[in-house]
Amino acid sequence: MSAQQPTIIYTLTDEAPLLATGAFLPIIRTFTDSAGIKIETSDISVAARILAEFPDYLTDEQRVPDNLGELGRLTQLPETNIIKLPNISASVPQLVAAIKELQAKGYELPDFPQDPKTDEEKEIRDRYAKCLGSAVNPVLREGNSDRRAPKAVKEYVRKHPHSMGEWSMASRTHVAHMRHGDFYHGEKSMTADRACKVKMELLTESGKTIVLKPEVSLGEGDIFDSMFMSKKALCDFYEEQMEDARKTGVMFSLHVKATMMKVSHPIVFGHAVRIFYKEAFAKHQELFDELGVNVNNGLGDLYDKIETLPSSQRDEIIKDLHECHEHRPELAMVDSARGISNFHSPSDVIVDASMPAMIRSGGKMYGADGRTKDTKAVIPESTFARIYQEIINFCKTNGAFDPTTMGTVPNVGLMAQKAEEYGSHDKTFEIPEAGDANIVDLDTGEVLLTQHVEAGDIWRMCTVKDQPIRDWVKLAVTRARDSGMPVLFWLDPYRPHENELIKKVQTCLKDHDTSGLDIQIMSQVRSMRYTLERLIRGLDTIAATGNILRDYLTDLFPILELGTSAKMLSIVPLMAGGGLYETGAGGSAPKHVKQLVEENHLRWDSLGEFLALAVSLEDVGRKFDNKQAAILAKTLDAATGKLLENNKNPSRKTGELDNRGSQFYLALYWAQELAAQSEDADLQKHFAALAEKLAETEETIVQELAEVQGKQVDIGGHYAPDLDKISAVMRPSKTFDDALAATVD
Ligand SMILES: NC(=O)C1=CN([C@@H]2O[C@H](COP(=O)(O)OP(=O)(O)OC[C@H]3O[C@@H](n4cnc5c(N)ncnc54)[C@H](OP(=O)(O)O)[C@@H]3O)[C@@H](O)[C@H]2O)C=CC1
Numbered sequence: 001m002s003a004q005q006p007t008i009i010y011t012l013t014d015e016a017p018l019l020a021t022g023a024f025l026p027i028i029r030t031f032t033d034s035a036g037i038k039i040e041t042s043d044i045s046v047a048a049r050i051l052a053e054f055p056d057y058l059t060d061e062q063r064v065p066d067n068l069g070e071l072g073r074l075t076q077l078p079e080t081n082i083i084k085l086p087n088i089s090a091s092v093p094q095l096v097a098a099i100k101e102l103q104a105k106g107y108e109l110p111d112f113p114q115d116p117k118t119d120e121e122k123e124i125r126d127r128y129a130k131c132l133g134s135a136v137n138p139v140l141r142e143g144n145s146d147r148r149a150p151k152a153v154k155e156y157v158r159k160h161p162h163s164m165g166e167w168s169m170a171s172r173t174h175v176a177h178m179r180h181g182d183f184y185h186g187e188k189s190m191t192a193d194r195a196c197k198v199k200m201e202l203l204t205e206s207g208k209t210i211v212l213k214p215e216v217s218l219g220e221g222d223i224f225d226s227m228f229m230s231k232k233a234l235c236d237f238y239e240e241q242m243e244d245a246r247k248t249g250v251m252f253s254l255h256v257k258a259t260m261m262k263v264s265h266p267i268v269f270g271h272a273v274r275i276f277y278k279e280a281f282a283k284h285q286e287l288f289d290e291l292g293v294n295v296n297n298g299l300g301d302l303y304d305k306i307e308t309l310p311s312s313q314r315d316e317i318i319k320d321l322h323e324c325h326e327h328r329p330e331l332a333m334v335d336s337a338r339g340i341s342n343f344h345s346p347s348d349v350i351v352d353a354s355m356p357a358m359i360r361s362g363g364k365m366y367g368a369d370g371r372t373k374d375t376k377a378v379i380p381e382s383t384f385a386r387i388y389q390e391i392i393n394f395c396k397t398n399g400a401f402d403p404t405t406m407g408t409v410p411n412v413g414l415m416a417q418k419a420e421e422y423g424s425h426d427k428t429f430e431i432p433e434a435g436d437a438n439i440v441d442l443d444t445g446e447v448l449l450t451q452h453v454e455a456g457d458i459w460r461m462c463t464v465k466d467q468p469i470r471d472w473v474k475l476a477v478t479r480a481r482d483s484g485m486p487v488l489f490w491l492d493p494y495r496p497h498e499n500e501l502i503k504k505v506q507t508c509l510k511d512h513d514t515s516g517l518d519i520q521i522m523s524q525v526r527s528m529r530y531t532l533e534r535l536i537r538g539l540d541t542i543a544a545t546g547n548i549l550r551d552y553l554t555d556l557f558p559i560l561e562l563g564t565s566a567k568m569l570s571i572v573p574l575m576a577g578g579g580l581y582e583t584g585a586g587g588s589a590p591k592h593v594k595q596l597v598e599e600n601h602l603r604w605d606s607l608g609e610f611l612a613l614a615v616s617l618e619d620v621g622r623k624f625d626n627k628q629a630a631i632l633a634k635t636l637d638a639a640t641g642k643l644l645e646n647n648k649n650p651s652r653k654t655g656e657l658d659n660r661g662s663q664f665y666l667a668l669y670w671a672q673e674l675a676a677q678s679e680d681a682d683l684q685k686h687f688a689a690l691a692e693k694l695a696e697t698e699e700t701i702v703q704e705l706a707e708v709q710g711k712q713v714d715i716g717g718h719y720a721p722d723l724d725k726i727s728a729v730m731r732p733s734k735t736f737d738d739a740l741a742a743t744v745d
């Protein structure tokens, strides 16, 4: 296709995936060099993104380019091939910690203004806001999502099933969501019948007009929604649910997605904390205001801010907080040993991963005494919460799923071009005073959608463009045809937005040959039930969903089916023709970094990286007519299969095979597969020597990798670690390194 050298861009991100990259990049380069494929890196870690945002505060040597902006540009080119590892979608406490770490390293960045007052502070806050929350994925995901468990992985799990907690009919675990006053209940939605520009404005009861968003461009066929969450309804809901949990003696847990829903969910989180501790807040409110306490960033923020107080005053506040527990339910814990509860930070419990982990454990979470217990899982926004109650009901009736016999649920998710909630961040507002929240056509002045809101309500507008919807339907049909599986569109006709989507899906399906395909549309709850009935019978069903359910289901089913979402193949066919290959469907596993630093054992499973690299190489083979790339892809897949077959995945236990050992085996098997193929004699010859060398020294290498474990290591930081130190820690076997180096020379 192109005369230029084929290039794969490998992203450098954060936490465990970045550590794994320290070991994996030299391996990748050893193999791709021989096919003339260039591997470029692009640092999009939260630290690098902060630095790129503040060049004016840095010295010339400290400045870094805007890598994310550049990658965003590249997503529009057909030859683009990006391997994207999970990255931190930072909550405010994470962002503040990253800034502190960079400042300590000599970067004279401004402090994060928690409560900006001056114009300068507001400008700094706006710049930092660009690094907050899900800031990377919406930029790179210029295509819809295709996530599935590869066949080899399913086969592996059938042979080596992960543990599953028991479910009992007597389980008291349940989901609590709002029944009125949330985004679901008042939602209004329409499809633009022509291209137009709209604004979001608030006409207050006191007669003011406040323009919250001056302009949003809509194309013909785009769907746009207006929805709000009533503060009063939310607070009443929390009060009721806390009281219900206390009275009935069940634990209370809160599950939101404050990282991805970076504007609305921290507010939703903050109200829960304030209500739980309402007496303490009432007593100390003035002081908390003076200190700038903002529990939208978790109770941790309060504890940090009161650090500056004299100890007697601090002790009184802590005592008052503790007293609140006496008439509140037990809280689910993130770290019982250290007394860290679910309320400590909004990024510790993230709904897509936390609910599946709970369901996998038989509906249990940890309590303050370190024991696991049933819980009231509070997911305020009802739009998607119902699916979890449905699966809990199913588990209570049918018992835990059996990984050795259950089917699979791949996902085709709508997310391109900031679809749905992804694009809502700059269109989400905490309402300053009561009035009518209107979406107004800028040309005609017509009010298209209106809501009556009160002070403190959260009002948001979501949009989804016409073209991504068409692409999503096409992807679903293609996946149905390729896999032979039925496709279920999880769309709720009672929800205005999804009702608009249903009309469009029905129209778009007519553009495709669907003969012989089983394609149905059902509400989310029915979809869940239908899918689960099939799942326990070993039958597979593709879920075609909107963006939030894409996120939720691609952790839920992998965690039940495979024990983790790390073993997922996660492809984003970019609408402009390029490919974005994501690794796994989970996150950056902060706990794994702690274990590495304390014990030099990295339990991160890089299977997602192996799977992504194979499809990325396959794409190079196709687009550049590069036969060697195609052979590398095929042999890598075979090597990954062998790795699974021989159970060379990382263990969780220090002293046993970890990420580095698993990567060694991948390199060994990959070299062996290349040496065994006969399609390309050059590759065969080139890798026969490596295969032989690695097989010969297997024992030494595994021993070298094991003997470093058990001691503390230094990687030079958490958010901005030192890449040389990571490299030293992640490549402790000289024998392995020498063998790789000899292959490249
Ligand atoms: N694509 C992306 O960029 C995504 C980024 N994130 C970000 O990741 C961070 C952490 O999010 P969180 O919700 O805790 O979810 P994670 O997926 O990071 O962690 C949940 C748990 O899943 C297990 N896990 C996940 N990936 C792997 C892997 N490759 N190998 C082994 N185990 C794995 C770990 O279990 P155990 O500890 O039991 O071993 C981990 O503690 C946040 O900053 C979030 O914003 C989250 C999701 C997607």
Ligand SMILES: O=C(O)CCC(=O)C(=O)O
Residues within 6 Å of the ligand: 089, 133, 134, 135, 137, 138, 259, 260, 352, 550, 551, 554, 585, 586
């Ligand atoms: O973008 C994010 O914050 C996380 C995305 C995520 O969890 C996912 O894509 O599964």
Ligand SMILES: [Mg+2]
Residues within 6 Å of the ligand: 352, 353, 551, 552, 554, 555, 585, 586
């Ligand atoms: Mg997710």
